Amino acid sequence: MAHELNARGLGHGDRLALYLPNRIEYIDLFLACTRLGVIVVPINVLYRDREMAHILGDATPKAVVVTDEAGWSRADQPAWGVDALAKGAAARPLTPVDAALDAATPAALVYTSGTTGPAKGAVITHGNLCANARMLVDTWRFTSNDRLLLALPLFHVHGLGNGIHCWLLSGCRTRLLERFEHGSAAATLLDFGPTVFFGVPTMYVRLLEVERSAARKIGGAFRLCVSGSAPLPAQVLEDFEALFGQRVLERYGMTETLMTLGNPYDGERRAGTVGLPFPGVSIRIVDEHGQVVRDDESGELHVQSPTICAGYWNRPDATAAAFDGGWFRTGDIAERAADGYITLRGRRSDVVISGGFNVYPREIEELLAEHPSVAEVAVAGVPDPVRGEVPVAFVVLRADAVATPDALISYCRDQLASFKVPRRVVFLERLPRTALGKVQKQLLKAEG
Numbered sequence: 001m002a003h004e005l006n007a008r009g010l011g012h013g014d015r016l017a018l019y020l021p022n023r024i025e026y027i028d029l030f031l032a033c034t035r036l037g038v039i040v041v042p043i044n045v046l047y048r049d050r051e052m053a054h055i056l057g058d059a060t061p062k063a064v065v066v067t068d069e070a071g072w073s074r075a076d077q078p079a080w081g082v083d084a085l086a087k088g089a090a091a092r093p094l095t096p097v098d099a100a101l102d103a104a105t106p107a108a109l110v111y112t113s114g115t116t117g118p119a120k121g122a123v124i125t126h127g128n129l130c131a132n133a134r135m136l137v138d139t140w141r142f143t144s145n146d147r148l149l150l151a152l153p154l155f156h157v158h159g160l161g162n163g164i165h166c167w168l169l170s171g172c173r174t175r176l177l178e179r180f181e182h183g184s185a186a187a188t189l190l191d192f193g194p195t196v197f198f199g200v201p202t203m204y205v206r207l208l209e210v211e212r213s214a215a216r217k218i219g220g221a222f223r224l225c226v227s228g229s230a231p232l233p234a235q236v237l238e239d240f241e242a243l244f245g246q247r248v249l250e251r252y253g254m255t256e257t258l259m260t261l262g263n264p265y266d267g268e269r270r271a272g273t274v275g276l277p278f279p280g281v282s283i284r285i286v287d288e289h290g291q292v293v294r295d296d297e298s299g300e301l302h303v304q305s306p307t308i309c310a311g312y313w314n315r316p317d318a319t320a321a322a323f324d325g326g327w328f329r330t331g332d333i334a335e336r337a338a339d340g341y342i343t344l345r346g347r348r349s350d351v352v353i354s355g356g357f358n359v360y361p362r363e364i365e366e367l368l369a370e371h372p373s374v375a376e377v378a379v380a381g382v383p384d385p386v387r388g389e390v391p392v393a394f395v396v397l398r399a400d401a402v403a404t405p406d407a408l409i410s411y412c413r414d415q416l417a418s419f420k421v422p423r424r425v426v427f428l429e430r431l432p433r434t435a436l437g438k439v440q441k442q443l444l445k446a447e448g
């Protein structure tokens with residue numbers, strides 16, 4: 001595949017976007033790029049045209065790899081069909097292709113909004129991915145005898161950075177699913193018998209539906225189940241343990257930092273906490289003046305680790321703002337107990353995490369504000385038993401407007417990834433505002 005990409009004109013420092021569901025060629029393409037020093041730009045396969053435009057404009061990839069080349073409608077951006085690439089690769093020589101690389105060479109640009117503003121490409125280096133994989137394989141005791149079931153999307157660091165890299169480094173066996181489907185999850189688990197499972201909390205919630213004897217059987221093969229990307233409710237942890245006989249290990253990470261905290265492999269996995277810093281990671285918790293707080297007091301979590309990205313692509317301003325003298329500001333509010341366990345207490349921004357996917361209210365608000373019937377809009381996350389949170393839109397209509405909630409929802413569905421579409425649209429006479437005019441999202445959440 002590296003020969004094929006090379007023949008198509010890709011070389012060191014070029015970007016290649018992958019707009020693909022999980023499939024084996026995703027891994028081939030990723031590895032071929034890492035050989036060539038080509039920077040991979042994974043794009044969420046659920047994104048629609050509007051959401052992709054910003055990423056393509058910012059990363060300026062030479063091409064986007066897609067499933068259906070004929071269906072690609074962006075004239076300004078070349079697209080390569082994945083089947084044609086695979087066919088081309090099969091005809092190329094098997095001799096190795098190697099570019100000069102070091103730990104600082106960028107391997108991937110993964111887009112995330114960080115704590116504010118439009119999506120920015122976190123520059124994840126070869127060194128970051130190696131450090132993350134080494135740390136997890138050691139800490140989580142991976143061996144070549146493990147069997148990892150991977151149902152996470154490869155366009156995020158959870159699936160790509162943790163899943164694929166733990167597999168590659170440990171030499172274990174992996175089954176890659178196109179996606180997690182709760183209807184067939186039990187049958188797949190029984191059939192493959194994984195020793196290790198990585199998931200987002202929504203997957204663990206869904207697995208609580210598995211019938212008891214099947215759950216016992218599946219649980220009998222488990223050695224380690226890890227949850228991350230969003231908070232795992234304590235009750236889900238307890239219920240999962242009662243059903244499968246396996247206590248989930250909750251860990252914490254970010255696109256920009258990869259994995260930084262986790263409950264211990266041996267020792268107490270404390271419900272509702274994200275555990276302790278991984279080996280090689282330092283943390284501090286600071287107040288709004290940058291002073292380190294005392295134990296049991298909350299503040300912003302800052303981290304230092306070899307897994308932290310090199311900054312944001314083409315955004316020296318945002319990069320400078322994200323770091324404080326070598327510490328990365330996570331934007332997450334955390335508290336440290338006297339024995340070192342960290343509990344997350346919220347986030348500095350109003351990002352909503354739904355099923356492990358991030359939703360930025362601002363993006364939905366901007367789209368709805370463009371609708372002719374909408375005078376004002378605010379979007380907030382409201383609790384959901386399965387997805388953790390779901391976005392709900394609070395709309396003030398224009399005086400003469402006739403739009404219904406369903407019409408606004410289908411307008412969003414046409415232009416946004418499914419997980420960003422407001423679950424409900426609530427019409428209000430006016431938005432609750434503070435004396436300074438700021439929308440009070442806490443009040444909206446209570447109404448949602």
Ligand code: MLC
Pocket residue numbers: 021045046152153156157158159178179180181182200202203206228229230252253254255354355356357386387418419
């Ligand atoms: C979800 N959908 C998908 C999909 N995942 N469609 C295609 N491919 C996928 N991979 C769509 C469905 O079509 C549906 O759309 C909607 O999402 C919900 O699907 P569902 O079948 O009801 O799924 P559900 O049981 O709710 O589970 C959703 C989920 C998904 C858990 C499978 O949310 C998911 O894969 N989440 C993982 C996100 C992730 O990897 N985050 C890591 C970020 S990295 P519709 O139109 O019917 O609504 C990070 C750092 C860190 O945060 O610490 O890890």
Ligand code: AMP
Pocket residue numbers: 112113114227228229230231232250251252253254255256274330332344347353358
């Ligand atoms: P992303 O920007 O998609 O990489 O998401 C990173 C964010 O996910 C973090 O800043 C946290 O807010 C959240 N997150 C990740 N893991 C956990 C966890 N175990 N518990 C709570 N929040 C988490």
